[in-house]
Amino acid sequence: MSELLRAGAVMLSESCPICSLPLFKLKSGEVICPTHGRVQIVKSDEEILSITTTASLDELERVTVSAINKLRKELEDSDVSENDIDVVKELSAWLEILERIRRLKIIIRHSDKAQR
Ligand SMILES: [Zn+2]
Incomplete structure (x- = not known):
């Protein structure tokens, strides 16, 4: 050593x-x-970082999709009311998060390719 x-x-x-x-x-x-x-398993610091970032984005995406599904059910089950506006606003915020997650994943995938 x-x-x-x-x-x-x-x-x-x-x-x-x-x-x-x-x-x-x-x-x-x-x-x-x-x-x-x-040792082959650990290739580079950048690769470790991108793998853990992708894993955490995957997890976040899963949480986001389940939140969106829950809100969608809420909309389906409710009669049209003023409450719906809040649900729609919340839904729109979650969709924005989902869009960002997917955009980040694309960026990570591209930068991984560029390193190879
Ligand atoms: Zn050893």
Whole structure:
């Protein structure tokens, strides 16, 4: 490990999936375990970030869609009343969120492709 550090490698917060020793990032950008050498699972900080961001957007999208469904049912079940205006406003806010989530996902997908 000290050899790696002397060579300018940086210790990462991620650990080896096999021996759970801390992983090191070499100057070349390669991620290695002191015992097992090159580790494929962790490719780059950017990729980890984009994977976790996508996962959290997926979760947010799921919550948003279920909120939209709930409001849609509310509209279906109610007689036309002044209450509906609030429901429609809320629905419109959720749809805006959904639109943003989907736009962000497209942006992430494109930037992933650009890195490869
Ligand atoms: Zn290892």
